[in-house]
Amino acid sequence: MTDIVDRDAAASGTEQIDHIVIRFAGDSGDGMQLTGDRFTSASAVFGNDLSTLPEYPAEIRAPAGSINGVSSFQVHISDHDITTPGDAPGVLVAMNPAALKADLDRLMPGGTLILNTDTFDERNLDKADYTTNPLDDGSLNGYRVIKVPMTTLTKDAAIPLGVKARDADRSKNFFALGLVSFMYSRPTEATLEWIDDRFAKTDLVRQSNRAAFLAGYHYGETTEEVGHRYEVRPAHLPPGEYTTITGNVALAWGLVAAAHQAKLPLTLGSYPITPASDILHELSKHKNFGVRTVQAEDEIAAAAIAVGAAFSGHLGITTTSGPGVALKSEATSLAVSLELPMLLIDIQRGGPSTGLPTKTEAADLNIAMFGRHGEAPLPVIASYSPSHCFFAAIEAARIAIKYRTPVILLSDGYLANGSEPWRLPDPDDLPDISVAFATEHNHTLDDGTTEFWPYLRDPVTLARPWAIPGTPGMMHRVGGLEKEDGSGNINYSPANHEKMVHLRAAKIAGIANDLPPLEVRGDADADVCVLGWGSTWAAIDAAVQRTRRRGGKVAWVHLVHLNPLPRDLGDILKRFRRVIVPELNLGQLCRIVRGEYLVDAQSISKVQGLPFTAIEIEEAIEQAMTHVEELS
């Protein structure tokens, strides 16, 4: 833990700015993700609020220097509380022509360009389809351009240490990091320490990176090029202990916490798939928490393993994305019929089919709600920020365990890889979600003998008793055929089937009684209400703030529980003259609330593999307001 001592504040001639969006772009081989990560951590330690957006190609390695091979990392640092990685970056660091070509149009007009001039040779210009050299064809006139021969300077710094030229080249991302760290007054210690232990094993690499980083930093100090530096003051985050967290890590930790709070061992069945794999990776590290992970042969087996584990008294979990979600429908439907707790976690990505594996989307709400044959209702909940993934995991587990039902938890690629500072919760404040296994007979026959009826429900929750193997006298059989209410024996009678279909539906619907009232953010008396779910939270939050700062009135309801819908949602929505529903799909939640409440909600759709920008939502709110005015 480093205490915040504002080392560089002393340094004079620094201009204070309230926030800055910086985008690091280069070839997949240039280590931009690492660079962005480090800059983020340094800023976090410095006390800024921040939000990040990593983007990288689906190919393992697209051809070096090609536009497809561009990998970038955008970070938004601020002295006030923010939620989005920012719309148009103010600074673009481009390590090669392809990166410039790919990301220039995102840079805000008049923004700052930091270019590695060494790479602007014919070969690389060709690969980026440049016919003329942007460095001198005037096409960059609209920007503040900082030209730095990073490769050369890095080599000059590293080679004297005995580093081979080829290896020295690999350190140039640290040169860039050093330069930007100087320009935006980032403390250097943390980064240097990090370099030291990250590359402890390979001393030459360590030295080379260190040298490159300092060379970049000093280059900023010494050259005219850079002009004066900027400083984004620490944000006034509530006091407390913080860490920087991505959605997938938060989700994995949330699952560990959920198992801990449920006093159940955790068994994960999973099959690798982008962008969900990292949850499998993270969980497989924590075996000392009693976490069992099985890399299954496919998604069907992964889900089946979760069902088997649930029957055996574990918190059974399966994680996936894209086509994997479709493959889990069969086993999930079994879990609905067996009425066993199980978590199906879907890190949504672009579809259909293999789609856009590395891009974000939120188009799996339909399959989560309706993607099972027959009447097979189950709860669906969605996380809305990287850190919220931690709590969403616990809430999903709470519902699954209490109601003995599979629960689908939706996250997405943007939350999965995006990061933010997170004020650590006190583990003791986490809810107790434990459950008692059934150990006693619950039914008496006419002759007075007693037996165990696996489908004799709790009158309130309608949950069936959970008796696990190893419990004497409670042996029972469950299966996917329709069963008699109570005894659980196979039963095809018309009346019983109708009863069971309604009981299963009522159990899920009843969960609505177990949800907190919805929070209407913004202006309760506004004409326009934004209804959101999932990762649109960040952009909506920023847009609502801006609108209100500009004196506009707007309300905002963000759903975590998508099935059942909160009981008060209908009344709330009916209060407004215009309801807009921004979604990274073609309007899936919108269609659902329209059917549910006959409210003329309007879909605001974006399906580009990217999150909404605050501006896009702000404009949608604008339009909704004008629409209302026109009506009146």
Place this chain on the structure above:
Amino acid sequence: MTDIVDRDAAASGTEQIDHIVIRFAGDSGDGMQLTGDRFTSASAVFGNDLSTLPEYPAEIRAPAGSINGVSSFQVHISDHDITTPGDAPGVLVAMNPAALKADLDRLMPGGTLILNTDTFDERNLDKADYTTNPLDDGSLNGYRVIKVPMTTLTKDAAIPLGVKARDADRSKNFFALGLVSFMYSRPTEATLEWIDDRFAKTDLVRQSNRAAFLAGYHYGETTEEVGHRYEVRPAHLPPGEYTTITGNVALAWGLVAAAHQAKLPLTLGSYPITPASDILHELSKHKNFGVRTVQAEDEIAAAAIAVGAAFSGHLGITTTSGPGVALKSEATSLAVSLELPMLLIDIQRGGPSTGLPTKTEAADLNIAMFGRHGEAPLPVIASYSPSHCFFAAIEAARIAIKYRTPVILLSDGYLANGSEPWRLPDPDDLPDISVAFATEHNHTLDDGTTEFWPYLRDPVTLARPWAIPGTPGMMHRVGGLEKEDGSGNINYSPANHEKMVHLRAAKIAGIANDLPPLEVRGDADADVCVLGWGSTWAAIDAAVQRTRRRGGKVAWVHLVHLNPLPRDLGDILKRFRRVIVPELNLGQLCRIVRGEYLVDAQSISKVQGLPFTAIEIEEAIEQAMTHVEELS
């Protein structure tokens, strides 16, 4: 072909009735399905309109004599056009106590009971949980009971021919058939001929069945027991050539016809599952139509085989039910992305999970509409009667081929096994649904060279060209990753993805322009409109007729196309004050139209594994009417 000469009309002392519902019930081993089938055919040949409902246990053989082992077959014969297998049977033939126990409560008050008294011994009464013998405990007083020692009489007739006692027993269902045939004046020739050639190979069995049938028929003639006979006059069916057809056979023939009309070879990939297996069985008989059937290792492979066949220029089809539908989602999503024609046929059964394999349900509309990850829209159509399955198959193929899209065709267990007389269509009247494969380059590069672009769409249908292997110069690659509009090259750019998502959606939505206007049946000026889809057609039709006969006004719209919805549906529904949607699910179509048109449609739900009865729908219409009156 037998011409209709009303042989028994001459016979005097027969009472004319307009319709009768007879239910044959016995042990699975008693051959009730065969008996019912024969009675149906005889009635069909006699010229009655009719409708049937077979019901049998899910177990291969439940214990003989047990209630779970009861197998029954209900047939409704009439002198006017009817559509349902009838609500309460007027006659119940019960071959053993279990059958009586299981089906008595269906019999209409005062109805006729025909019982095989030989089976009412202690053992069988026990197995049916009878504590006292219904033959003499007065419990049957409310009915007209005809007691016949069928087993004994059958043996008396057969043993003299040299049949072993044990085998003779097996003929008793023919005794029952003979008896009922006499009572309801069925012609005997057709049945005797049928017995002769069905059992040609085993002469003793043939003789035994013949003898039993005649014994039954004569028993009717000679004994007092039966009293006078009834006659249901031939229905005034429009002139033409007829056959009796079940939904699955009609569907299979429709697929053969579709391939023929499309001038495409047919390849079916399927994995057996009740109640869809019979389509695989039927199609595998027709290899001389160039029909290829592959019994795949599982449903995933079955769907994948259809995709591979489609890519190769065949009409690729896959058939399934229940959990099999869920398993086909992944490959169907690929077909959506590849934009290839393919038919996924779902014979719906009771769910969730394994559910009720042999019972009917219509709860797969949701998974058909929304059961794929990402935005993966496709057309969904539903057949509404056994014979309509033939035309629905052709329509599904027409859309799939014309728009290069997978199409889901929904039928259900009731249509699959139910039968009705079908006036044979003239093959020459069937639509030409053929398509031209692409054979020429469709894109010219700047340098003047031409190439083939697999995703360059038809401006009207938005369908992409279908170029098949074997075509020189048209080699191309397709895949599940997002692709550039036009060239079809892999492309992850935000703008292109959004464009492709909207193009795929627009292509499917555009099919609405290709649909005939909806037919509003009944009273267009009624307050109440019934919106139906699928097999509810029969019950709705009867209910609407009854309501109107009683002077009530009601309108009825029945959907064949569920996605896209017909363009005129919204306006039509808005015309009525009350819209009710009867469905064999918890209101799946209802929710969709509510969301689509903000019409306050009301769900009429039944989830018992059984079709609606006309009375149930009639009552729902009643209630809707009173509701409207109360409003005014």
Place this chain on the structure above:
Amino acid sequence: MTDTTVRLTTKKDWTSDQEVRWCPGCGDYGILLAVQMLMPDLGVAPENTVFVSGIGCSSRFPYYMSAYGIHSIHGRAPAIATGVAVARPDLDVWVITGDGDALSIGGNHFIHALRRNVNMTILLFNNRIYGLTKGQYSPTSEVGKITKSSPFGSIDPPFNPLAVALGAEASFVARTHDLDRKHMIETFRAAHDHRGASFVEIFQNCNVFNDGAFDDITGREQRPKMMIDLKHGEPIRFGPDRERGVVMGADGQLRLVDVGDVGEDAILVHDAHRHDPSLAFALARLSNDDHSPTPFGVFRSIERPDYGTAVGAQLAAASDKKGPGNLADLLRSNGSWTVTADM
């Protein structure tokens, strides 16, 4: 295991109250009886026993056992059982499956459960037909078989289930048949006592849709000359007077010979414990139809770590190394910093 496992049980303790629903004469009855008679001998308790099945006639089996049971979904039993066995290595896990359930739709889970050596005893009821769905050919049906889905005869060459299992690294592989209760019980016992994945193929007669499929081998009078009884460490001989035997040629081909012709010493000695599965494979392929001498008994039984135990060992090792997990530490594990009030 809880101490209850030493409590003695009787067949009755293992028989559920559900009435058995197979066709009269079905081979499944005999298998059920054999298992119910064996269980008391195993010294295990019903509450520590789980039967997992897929879908099929055979898969109804768990309902008839008074133990914990899951009648799951078609083909997925080995995967669901993997979940049980990984979560609870203390339990006795049995998988009941059919030739379609295990080898058609369930093929992938089947081979992976064997490869991982997950602790479960898999009983495959091989009747060479799809029974429950009323008689389509299965992946073990012979070429040319006429069924509802192959009216002109099946063209799919069948799997040899033992060969599939051996190709998939199975550590225990055996074969028995539904007409010999004693042999079934001995084979099931050996399979149960083997730690890891045990696979037993049971020739089972479906008297309704595929009656007599195995008569040429298991028919009373056929047995002596058609059934080759494998015993570890013993020369592989058969025949009414054990006059026939099996030898391995230098060309790597097994042959059936008259012991008289080659001499006793030339007869191949069965080695079920050999790590290399090649011999077991060759024996499995000795007959590839149901009309020639066919080996029964334990083909292969080797020791290797079972999956559930290995998973548990990694957990134990991790706890020993890092100590039991602590949430607060976990949340800090990626580094943390403090924001103080006075800012």
Place this chain on the structure above:
Amino acid sequence: MTDTTVRLTTKKDWTSDQEVRWCPGCGDYGILLAVQMLMPDLGVAPENTVFVSGIGCSSRFPYYMSAYGIHSIHGRAPAIATGVAVARPDLDVWVITGDGDALSIGGNHFIHALRRNVNMTILLFNNRIYGLTKGQYSPTSEVGKITKSSPFGSIDPPFNPLAVALGAEASFVARTHDLDRKHMIETFRAAHDHRGASFVEIFQNCNVFNDGAFDDITGREQRPKMMIDLKHGEPIRFGPDRERGVVMGADGQLRLVDVGDVGEDAILVHDAHRHDPSLAFALARLSNDDHSPTPFGVFRSIERPDYGTAVGAQLAAASDKKGPGNLADLLRSNGSWTVTADM
């Protein structure tokens, strides 16, 4: 086949305009080159050739071939290719897959395509790792492998792909590696020329996530003593001076020996055409790690009817028997009657 198939093609005719996107140094490049160089020799036309792949680095392959191609879904390529091959027996069908694609999620389709002997040539790029998803262990990774998903070492014993294929009735089974273009070309040619399902395992180096996995065998200096080249009809010998050989013991166990010790005649003669797969299986299991002498080349190549042709034959037979289908007759086939107007 259309006459275009005799038209001569060059490597260029088989190279698509798509730029190849594997990591620099990936073994996949060499395999692509070998296939592109082979195709002109086969006398087939690009328009009659279909490459079907699943998902994985290797599965990007079809994009780089100027032929018809489907980059399908993970693990399903053999099933999709079955659809192609059954619908169009006239086409040349190739399946490109990886160790995860074919043996993990795709295991079931893989073994059933082999069992049915569907006419396709399956090239399995075995790099013993999940490449595309950035390095998790695969069903062919060695026990103890440390990867992102096995930080404490994998506990899953690997499949031997050849053993799986042989257990699944494969009619053609071979092995080659990405460093020997000539051997690849010869092996691919033999696989292509075999009618039915041909399976080739290719040792492929993933230099990013599993670099050097096969160095102990295929490394230049290792080859003579570590690679055993199988040739039908020839004694199985290897070593710098072919001084080592393989013999089959009477105990049914293959052994590596010095030819000098046992004499040339004792050396096992390879028989790839033998119907019994046991010898091929034993050879496949001769080495079960990547550090001891390992056979390459064609293990098994036998004639049996291919599925697509058999399907076609049943169609032809049906048409000959009943004549080509007639719709009107079909509609009457269950009997019909006429309702006359005068009623």
